[in-house]
Amino acid sequence: MSLITNVMDHSLDDGYAEAAARKKSDGERGLPKTLRAKLGLAAGLVLAALVVTVGAAQTRAAAPVVAKERQELIDRVDSETATADKLESSVDKLRDDVSARQRAAMKSSGGSTQADLVDVLSGATAVHGPGVKLVVNDAKEASTGGDGTNPRETSGFSDTGRVRDRDMQRVVNGLWESGAEAISINGQRLTSLSAIRAAGDAILVDNRPLVPPYTVLAVGKAERLSSGFQNSADGLYLQALEQNFGIRATISAQGDVRLPAAPSVIVRTAQPSTEKTEKGTS
Known part of the structure; x- marks a missing residue:
């Protein structure tokens, strides 16, 4: 009967009682695990927000510099394009002047009908x-x-x-x-x-x-x-x-x-012959 009485009076093992007492003691001294998890998550969010804020601030600070460099590049392209157009126009005018002087020189030197025909066929005159x-x-x-090739090549x-x-x-x-x-x-x-x-x-x-x-x-x-x-x-x-x-x-x-006449007709290789034909004797 004493054994039954002891089991009824002490239903929990002494080890369980000791573990419960220790857990209660730890809870009184520190923060609960759920609260610690929430605090860790909050700290991570604050750190992430800080990183995003710093990155946005740096981007905003660099934006005027990037915009300025882009505008300077655009201005350079526009300036060089205008210069190229001006030079091309000057070249066209010089070509027209050279062509006009060539035709005038041929006429002053007594251009023949054959020379006029050559001018027409070569494109030197309108x-x-x-x-x-x-x-x-x-x-x-x-x-x-689609592939950038020319299917008509072959x-x-x-x-x-x-x-x-x-x-x-x-x-x-x-x-x-x-x-x-x-x-x-x-x-x-x-x-x-x-x-x-x-x-x-x-x-x-x-x-x-x-x-x-x-x-x-x-x-x-x-x-x-x-x-x-x-x-x-x-x-x-x-x-x-x-x-x-x-x-x-x-x-x-x-x-x-x-x-119209061609802008210019320039002969790069042919040269007028200066040699006189020698007549041989037999």
Whole structure:
């Protein structure tokens, strides 16, 4: 009976009682765990807010400097662009002056009919007369190649709907072959030294970019030139571009076509011969 009485009087083990007493004692001396966790979270948030505030203050302080540097760069670009435009205009004026002096010198030295013909064919003088007007334009829904390449490089055609430099080369060559005496593209006179090239999607004539539509004017016998070009291999090539890729092209005979002189025609390699032909005796 004494054992039963002891169990009833002491239902909790002495170890449990000791642990409960120790936990109670610790709670009285320190902060609860939940409160300590909340204080730690609050301290972390305060630290994060401090870092964000300092970063924002530094960004705000540096903003005027960045804006000033950006504006200075823009001003430099605008200034250099204006200088380049001015120099280009000066070059064009000097070229026109040189061309005018060349023509005046040839006339004063007794230029012949053959010399005048050479001037016309070389593009050194402005011309006018009957001819044709050929307008070539991109397709209505033209687009560039996704990979930046020119799919027409090997096959001769493209599904982008854009007119390429090779197309204009063939158009010009076809007009020359059909009897054109002088040709210009968008007001740019072609000479024996002219080159039609590409820079990206832009077409360059003598390093000057052109924008579509490309208006080609050719001086020659209008009806013969028009029919001859359309029936030539290059004319059929242009028709194929129209039918297959949506390239737009129209050609019409003109009663009077006016073409400007080329900016300059400079011979870089040929020199006048000073040697006299010696007559041999037999």
